[in-house]
Amino acid sequence: MSVVLxxxxxxxxxxxALVVDGEIVAAIQEERLSRIKNDPSLPFxxxxxxxxxxxxxxxxxxxxxYYENPYAKLERVLLxxxxxxxxxxxxxxxxxGSQLGSKLWVIDQLAEGLGVERKRVEFxxxxxxxxxxxxxxxxxxxxxxLVVDAVGEHASTSIYRGKGAALTGxxxxxxxxxxxxxxxxxxxxxxxxxxxxxYKVMGLAAYGTPRYRDExxxxxxxxxxxxxxxxxxxxxxxxxxxNGFSRKLESLLGPRRPSHRPWNLGTDxxxxxxxxxxTLQLVTEEAMLGLARQAHTLVGSANLCLAGGVALNCVAxxxxxxxxxxxxxxxxxxxxxxxxxxxxxLLGAQRLGEGRPKALxxxxxxxxxxxxxALNVATEMGLRVRRVDSPADAVTAKLAAKRIVGIAxxxxxxxxxxxxxxxxxxxxxxxxVRERLNRVIKEREVFRPFAPAVSAERSSEFFLGVDGDMxxxxxxxxxxxxxxxxxxxAVTHVDQSARVQAVTAQGAPLLHEILxxxxxHNDMPIVLNTSLNGRGEPIAxxxxxxxxxFARHPIDALLIGDLMIERGS
Amino acid sequence: xxxxxxxxxxxxxxxxxxxxFMHRQRFFFLPLLLxxxxxxxxxxATGGLSYVAPFVYTLF
Amino acid sequence: MVxxxxxxxxxxxxxxxxxxxxxxxxxxxxxxxxLARSAEIRRxxxxxxxxxxxxxxxxxxxxxxxxxxxxxxxxxxxxxLGQFRIxxxxxxxxxxxxxxxxxxxxxxxxxxxxEYTRSLLVxxxxxxxxxxxxxxxxxxxxxxxxxxxxxxxxxGGLHGLLMVSLYIICAPLAxxxxxxxxPKGGWRQLK
Numbered sequence: 001m002s003v004v005l006x007x008x009x010x011x012x013x014x015x016x017a018l019v020v021d022g023e024i025v026a027a028i029q030e031e032r033l034s035r036i037k038n039d040p041s042l043p044f045x046x047x048x049x050x051x052x053x054x055x056x057x058x059x060x061x062x063x064x065x066y067y068e069n070p071y072a073k074l075e076r077v078l079l080x081x082x083x084x085x086x087x088x089x090x091x092x093x094x095x096x097g098s099q100l101g102s103k104l105w106v107i108d109q110l111a112e113g114l115g116v117e118r119k120r121v122e123f124x125x126x127x128x129x130x131x132x133x134x135x136x137x138x139x140x141x142x143x144x145x146l147v148v149d150a151v152g153e154h155a156s157t158s159i160y161r162g163k164g165a166a167l168t169g170x171x172x173x174x175x176x177x178x179x180x181x182x183x184x185x186x187x188x189x190x191x192x193x194x195x196x197x198x199y200k201v202m203g204l205a206a207y208g209t210p211r212y213r214d215e216x217x218x219x220x221x222x223x224x225x226x227x228x229x230x231x232x233x234x235x236x237x238x239x240x241x242x243n244g245f246s247r248k249l250e251s252l253l254g255p256r257r258p259s260h261r262p263w264n265l266g267t268d269x270x271x272x273x274x275x276x277x278x279t280l281q282l283v284t285e286e287a288m289l290g291l292a293r294q295a296h297t298l299v300g301s302a303n304l305c306l307a308g309g310v311a312l313n314c315v316a317x318x319x320x321x322x323x324x325x326x327x328x329x330x331x332x333x334x335x336x337x338x339x340x341x342x343x344x345x346l347l348g349a350q351r352l353g354e355g356r357p358k359a360l361x362x363x364x365x366x367x368x369x370x371x372x373x374a375l376n377v378a379t380e381m382g383l384r385v386r387r388v389d390s391p392a393d394a395v396t397a398k399l400a401a402k403r404i405v406g407i408a409x410x411x412x413x414x415x416x417x418x419x420x421x422x423x424x425x426x427x428x429x430x431x432x433v434r435e436r437l438n439r440v441i442k443e444r445e446v447f448r449p450f451a452p453a454v455s456a457e458r459s460s461e462f463f464l465g466v467d468g469d470m471x472x473x474x475x476x477x478x479x480x481x482x483x484x485x486x487x488x489x490a491v492t493h494v495d496q497s498a499r500v501q502a503v504t505a506q507g508a509p510l511l512h513e514i515l516x517x518x519x520x521h522n523d524m525p526i527v528l529n530t531s532l533n534g535r536g537e538p539i540a541x542x543x544x545x546x547x548x549x550f551a552r553h554p555i556d557a558l559l560i561g562d563l564m565i566e567r568g569s
Numbered sequence: 570x571x572x573x574x575x576x577x578x579x580x581x582x583x584x585x586x587x588x589x590f591m592h593r594q595r596f597f598f599l600p601l602l603l604x605x606x607x608x609x610x611x612x613x614a615t616g617g618l619s620y621v622a623p624f625v626y627t628l629f
Numbered sequence: 630m631v632x633x634x635x636x637x638x639x640x641x642x643x644x645x646x647x648x649x650x651x652x653x654x655x656x657x658x659x660x661x662x663x664l665a666r667s668a669e670i671r672r673x674x675x676x677x678x679x680x681x682x683x684x685x686x687x688x689x690x691x692x693x694x695x696x697x698x699x700x701x702x703x704x705x706x707x708x709x710l711g712q713f714r715i716x717x718x719x720x721x722x723x724x725x726x727x728x729x730x731x732x733x734x735x736x737x738x739x740x741x742x743x744e745y746t747r748s749l750l751v752x753x754x755x756x757x758x759x760x761x762x763x764x765x766x767x768x769x770x771x772x773x774x775x776x777x778x779x780x781x782x783x784x785g786g787l788h789g790l791l792m793v794s795l796y797i798i799c800a801p802l803a804x805x806x807x808x809x810x811x812p813k814g815g816w817r818q819l820k
Contacts, residue, residue, distance in 0.1 A: 034631075034635075034686070034688075035631045035634055035635070035686075036631060036686060079806060079810065082799065082802060082803040082806045082807075083803070083806055083807055083810075083812065085796075085799070085800065085803030085804075085807075086796075086800070086803075088796075089793055089796050089797075092792055092793070092795075092796045093788060093789045093792035093793065093796075096792065097788065097792070155817075158819070169819035170818075170819055171816040171817065171818055171819055172816070172817050172819055173814065173815065173816060173817070174812070174817055175812075176812050177812070177814040221814075223814075223815065225815075225816065227814065227815045227816045228814065229813075229814025229815065230814070232812070238812070258677050259680055260677065260678055260679065260680045260681065261677040261678070373643070373646075376643040377637075377643050377646050377647055377650070380643050380644055380646070380647035381647045381650060381651070536681065542638055544634065544637050544638040544646065544650070545634070545638075547650065548634055548637070548650050548653060548654070551650055551651070551654045552653075552654050552657050552658075
């Protein structure tokens with residue numbers, strides 16, 4: 001039996017993933033357990049939760065694989081600090097203090113913290129772990145693999161060839177030229193928090209028109225061979241400043257948007273920012289198309305695997321599927337840095353002689369629910385709890401009665417989206433539901449759309465562009481069919497698109513059953529699906545998190561396992 | 570784990586770092602390594618950057 | 630709040646878990662009230678509201694064990710209550726009724742927190758004396774933390790100063806690096 005633990009940490013989204021005998025057994029992000037959003041600290045909680053799920057202990061681990069090369073990282077940080085001399089004088093003490101004081105010693109800290117011999121702790125390169133996380137879990141025998149993120153050690157964009165179980169690196173674009181940092185800089189310009197706000201910018205883009213093409217052409221110069229170059233005078237990430245953009249950018253695009261000012265798209269000012277977002281999105285999509293074209297030229301496969309933070313841009317993914325020469329695209333749900341843990345574990349398993357795992361069919365790889373504890377704590381809190389024989393029927397009944405219901409079933413999801421394991425559900429046809437959810441429960445910006453979950457078998461009746469590889473994991477967008485736009489108003493974005501989750505029985509069994517029940521009620525197996533968490537929190541994972549959410553937010557009912565909890569005592 | 574084991578680990582990492590830079594075979598990395606060494610010593614001498622949170626709990 | 634959630638998750642007792650969850654819900658509500666009041670004040674002054682802070686945590690429950698954790702929280706609540714009383718009197722004297730009402734409302738909750746943590750501590754430690762000892766220990770620990778904080782700030786300053794000097798000495802190295810490895814864009818072959 002071979003046991004490999006993969007770890008990603010220290011920058012954003014720490015996570016641990018466990019691969020036993022070449023198969024994925026558990027994968028958990030640290031934020032779900034520490035309850036700190038995007039928690040970057042060493043994922044000891046996640047690691048022990050993974051081991052616990054497999055019934056193993058630290059001494060059973062054969063190898064621990066860390067997702068990047070700490071020496072190469074340090075090299076790049078130093079080079080970058082020196083290149084931009086003397087403007088980096090402020091960052092120099094901080095950056096070196098952080099690297100030498102803590103990050104360089106990650107291998108030692110992992111060995112000590114996990115209780116594993118140091119010689120059993122290895123590392124792989126950042127982009128390689130991303131590439132492995134997507135290709136090795138994909139259903140493809142061969143594929144081109146494109147990794148696009150902010151930066152790994154040196155590379156910010158790379159193309160790999162995947163064939164069988166082998167991954168070969170072909171080309172890369174290096175820091176400081178980075179599509180991920182380009183997107184992040186404009187995200188910060190628009191007043192959002194970097195690494196969290198990119199997703200919101202993608203939703204905002206649909207409200208604007210891309211009228212700043214000329215200005216953006218100055219920021220990012222795309223070449224015919226798919227590669228690109230940034231005009232660094234507009235950016236500041238290479239100087240080490242948090243914001244990532246310079247004053248020159250503000251003189252080009254206008255002043256930055258102050259963060260946390262409420263959005264009002266009726267004003268000219270906010271409309272201008274929406275136009276900036278729209279241009280950013282368009283330019284990014286075109287850059288991704290260029291990269292995909294180059295990947296196809298180099299590798300020649302009909303399949304593409306995507307990874308890295310920019311692969312979470314599902315609007316771009318949909319365009320690549322529609323317009324590039326690739327027939328199929330696969331994006332692993334935790335495409336960001338957390339996914340590196342999974343890739344690292346799979347690469348480690350390969351080194352021990354294991355083959356590829358079965359293709360990923362569900363994202364339910366995380367924390368399981370302790371139902372007896374849930375029952376006891378809920379009772380102790382004075383909540384109205386009862387056991388139900390058919391959880392799916394109980395939820396469907398509530399949904400049909402126009403209620404907002406939270407569901408917690410099975411292991412928690414891997415990746416940033418809720419896929420039916422820790423979700424809040426409601427019928428999309430109800431107009432005031434979207435308002436209530438956005439304003440009162442999730443407290444999000446007004447332009448944020450909600451996403452539909454539809455049963456995979458009937459998805460093409462209601463949506464165009466649903467595919468079999470990305471839609472189960474919500475990593476692409478589809479468009480809503482004309483005939484149903486009225487009734488699906490709550491989950492249709494302003495540009496008639498929807499971030500569909502095509503639910504299969506294997507991917508999310510309870511949700512699939514609920515959708516069947518909803519179809520019996522109104523012939524539309526579609527529900528509005530949003531994640532079970534409040535503003536600024538990670539998605540709920542354990543039973544305690546789920547109950548805590550119910551205690552603090554006014555949803556109507558909560559299903560946890562086979563327990564139905566309702567308001568009132 | 571004993572202090573000696575921890576020191577052993579740290580030394581292995583330093584060894585890995587040296588091997589990495591030698592593998593790169595570029596002469597200008599030597600001054601870079603020197604910078605690292607001095608920075609590391611300064612860090613150790615000034616007590617590192619251990620984090621002690623101001624306890625905001627008192628307000629909530 | 631995050632520490633209370635961790636406590637609720639890790640404590641072996643279901644009754645205590647329920648109490649910690651209620652405490653966390655209270656803190657979360659207080660945070661919202663403070664944020665709302667802050668936004669109101671900012672609006673009156675003609676500014677946009679401030680960014681909402683993220684909760685801070687140190688994993689105290691796991692690090693301290695339940696008994697010492699309770700002593701620490703109890704002490705924190707007691708100190709907060711003392712500070713609030715000063716503010717409440719101040720706002721009352723100045724006639725700022727909104728701020729006064731906000732803090733008065735919150736301090737009733739804090740009072741309850743102070744009491745329940747004390748009774749839990751007495752129950753868990755076994756006696757009044759043991760509880761008093763734990764609270765004194767918590768007081769000493771807080772003083773030690775303040776001392777560490779001062780030390781850290783001082784050494785941080787010294788570190789910064791020394792590093793900047795090192796940085797200035799590195800000027801020729803920076804020049805060398807810029808000559809030898811300029812950041813050109815485009816593809817780099819990997820094989």
